[in-house]
Amino acid sequence: MTQTLTGITILDLTHVLAGPFCSMTLGDLGATVIKVERPGIGDDTRAFPPFKGGKSAYFAGINHGKKSIALDLKNDDDRDTFEKMLARSDVLLENFRPGVMERLAYGWDDLHEKYPKLIYGAVSGFGHTGPEAKRPAYDMVVQARGGVMSITGEKDREPVRVGASIGDIVAGMYLCQGVLAALLDRERTGKGRKIDISMLDAQLAILEHAIAITTVTGTPPSPTGARHPSIAPFETFHGSDGLFVIAAGNDKLFEKLCVTLNLPLSDDPRFATNPARVKNARLLKRLIEAVTIDNTRAHWIAKLTAAGIPTGPIQTVDQVLRDPQILARNMVVDVLDRNGRPAFKASGNPIKLSGVSDPSVRAAAPDLDGNRGEILRWLESDK
Amino acid sequence: MTQTLTGITILDLTHVLAGPFCSMTLGDLGATVIKVERPGIGDDTRAFPPFKGGKSAYFAGINHGKKSIALDLKNDDDRDTFEKMLARSDVLLENFRPGVMERLAYGWDDLHEKYPKLIYGAVSGFGHTGPEAKRPAYDMVVQARGGVMSITGEKDREPVRVGASIGDIVAGMYLCQGVLAALLDRERTGKGRKIDISMLDAQLAILEHAIAITTVTGTPPSPTGARHPSIAPFETFHGSDGLFVIAAGNDKLFEKLCVTLNLPLSDDPRFATNPARVKNARLLKRLIEAVTIDNTRAHWIAKLTAAGIPTGPIQTVDQVLRDPQILARNMVVDVLDRNGRPAFKASGNPIKLSGVSDPSVRAAAPDLDGNRGEILRWLESDK
Incomplete structure (x- = not known):
């Protein structure tokens, strides 16, 4: 061909x-x-x-x-x-x-x-x-x-x-x-x-967002570990047996996440919009992790996936090379x-x-x- | 046009x-x-x-x-x-x-x-x-x-x-x-x-080298901080006012580096070849840093550049946006x-x-x- x-x-x-x-x-x-x-x-x-x-x-x-x-x-x-x-x-x-x-x-x-x-x-x-x-x-x-x-x-x-x-x-x-x-x-x-x-x-x-942040605010961004600097929640969370990722990139996904975790946060003004969630990202992470720490990564990935929320494991390269989707x-x-x-x-x-x-x-x-x-x-x- | x-x-x-x-x-x-x-x-x-x-x-x-x-x-x-x-x-x-x-x-x-x-x-x-x-x-x-x-x-x-x-x-x-x-x-x-x-x-x-390493050795690579996993010295070093990079990718560049830093290491069996340097990378870093810590990044970057050794600063994004070459x-x-x-x-x-x-x-x-x-x-x- x-x-x-x-x-x-x-x-x-x-x-x-x-x-x-x-x-x-x-x-x-x-x-x-x-x-x-x-x-x-x-x-x-x-x-x-x-x-x-x-x-x-x-x-x-x-x-x-x-x-x-x-x-x-x-x-x-x-x-x-x-x-x-x-x-x-x-x-x-x-x-x-x-x-x-x-x-x-x-x-x-x-x-x-x-x-x-x-x-x-x-x-x-x-x-x-x-x-x-x-x-x-x-x-x-x-x-x-x-x-x-x-x-x-x-x-x-x-x-x-x-x-x-x-x-x-x-x-x-x-x-x-x-x-x-x-x-x-x-x-x-x-x-x-x-x-x-x-x-x-x-x-x-x-460099993407880093140019926007630096030129508008005058302050260059610093490393943020495993967190996205301008979206929240968009980072790693601890399950009972290790780390996994939740990436709720907009209000609708955040609302679904709150329902799925049984966390009544989506009407809270501190978390009602993405800018507010970014501002309060550390607190938000602690509140979410207070729930996720009680069960395994696999449990949360299955549950969040069923609800349509972007999530997934952190894989080592040997796991990647066996990943069924790959x-x-x-x-x-x-x-x-x-x-x-x-x-x-x-x-x-x-x-x-x-x-x-x-x-x-x-x-x-x-x-x-x-x-x-x-x-x-x-x-x-x-x- | x-x-x-x-x-x-x-x-x-x-x-x-x-x-x-x-x-x-x-x-x-x-x-x-x-x-x-x-x-x-x-x-x-x-x-x-x-x-x-x-x-x-x-x-x-x-x-x-x-x-x-x-x-x-x-x-x-x-x-x-x-x-x-x-x-x-x-x-x-x-x-x-x-x-x-x-x-x-x-x-x-x-x-x-x-x-x-x-x-x-x-x-x-x-x-x-x-x-x-x-x-x-x-x-x-x-x-x-x-x-x-x-x-x-x-x-x-x-x-x-x-x-x-x-x-x-x-x-x-x-x-x-x-x-x-x-x-x-x-x-x-x-x-x-x-x-x-x-x-x-x-x-x-x-993923590049990570696929080669994982499939040939059976072991996936781990993070190595700011250091290249299979070349040394190829990492960050402290000057008196901050971090900079030295990337001496082969024996010839390492020899030049030793001459430039006045460090008699290139005949030392612990550092004579790249595999030996990778094995002793932590010690090598300390020996090099014992020299570089006494002067500024700008001093070392100018000196190493004059000797033809790949080097450069770690720049924050505001510095990048003012970089004359950029x-x-x-x-x-x-x-x-x-x-x-x-x-x-x-x-x-x-x-x-x-x-x-x-x-x-x-x-x-x-x-x-x-x-x-x-x-x-x-x-x-x-x-």
């Missing part, structure tokens, strides 16, 4: 996470992704633990189904191969430090002149413009500098890192959006565009080895499209330079 | 965050976005604090530049208006509970038959398939159930919520990718597709009021595209039903 990006070729110079995360999504949508890697070492994540059968599970989880060729872009023969690939590709992706591509004579201006239809997607720590464009960054540097750490954690304790690398991942997702927008645009204009994504910019883009959505897929046997687990494709297949297996992640022969034959063919 | 999505019309039934975040990005890329809101109340976030001049800054931050019409989709006249809009739109977005659109006779099958070019983008808590498809969810429910909370926070303390609503935002970003892929696909097939995004699926998609990238924009005066601040568009304008102001967020006249005239026009 044809996928939405079938026939699109992505030449992927990126490594580690932000760029490869983008090309993974493009691959899941049907594009052919060719990793161009450094001879000898390749993508750094090939060496990231944990390993299985000598292969990195981390690398496999993000690079399944891609092809690999090792090229030294300072070597003339390899440059020749690379340029033949450029002539046949739709999209080039790179996440070098700004300036590296120009020093290789593969900067956007040169490429756009020679390959006007080529789309050029770049992701870097701070972007290709601005006073700090050339500085290096890792996920944690932009999580810290971009503000998300300052609103994550417990009140009056040190900020914590978001456990997933959202500094990289969100930037990779914006790069993916930019590539898709540029592919659509090319249908009308016939020309490629450059996409310049900054990991720091991408962190700002997800499995029913084909969100845990098998990554095959070279012999076609399941070797690793990876996240499925969350973009579910009608009339497009959603396979439950993914082709193997490539060995370094593992597709050289096939790629060279493609370059010599009539396409 | 033409944007990449100029000429595309989005009919947006979504409210709160995931859907509106998606249509905000589509609007920033040039699409016309028409919010279809409930008469009387409209989008719940119109009532979210903080307010300025009686308007919600939260609503303005996510709905700038959109148009609004209030329609009751159970009223015949309003249905007639809505169907005229469907006939002229490229994309319909909705984030109702699964089944609601079918009860309104606007389910995908009906719509696809009547408007074969229409793209239908849905985002819901758990998706349109699976045993729990019809259950409601909010951000925090999927952050908790999807596993990201279980890896965020301090060791041996209660898990915390990611301070930004990534349960909604990441789902909205995947919806945006799906819409863009479907628009591109429509160029070839002439037909629309349905996109079915589950907020829970989207949380799984960002400002140089046009990432803080003004949202105008109806009279064209700056009223609110919002995040800029992180998708920087060559040859496409990146305005530093955004048109006002609409009043509820504020564009009725204009929209009705458009429906009567020759388009």
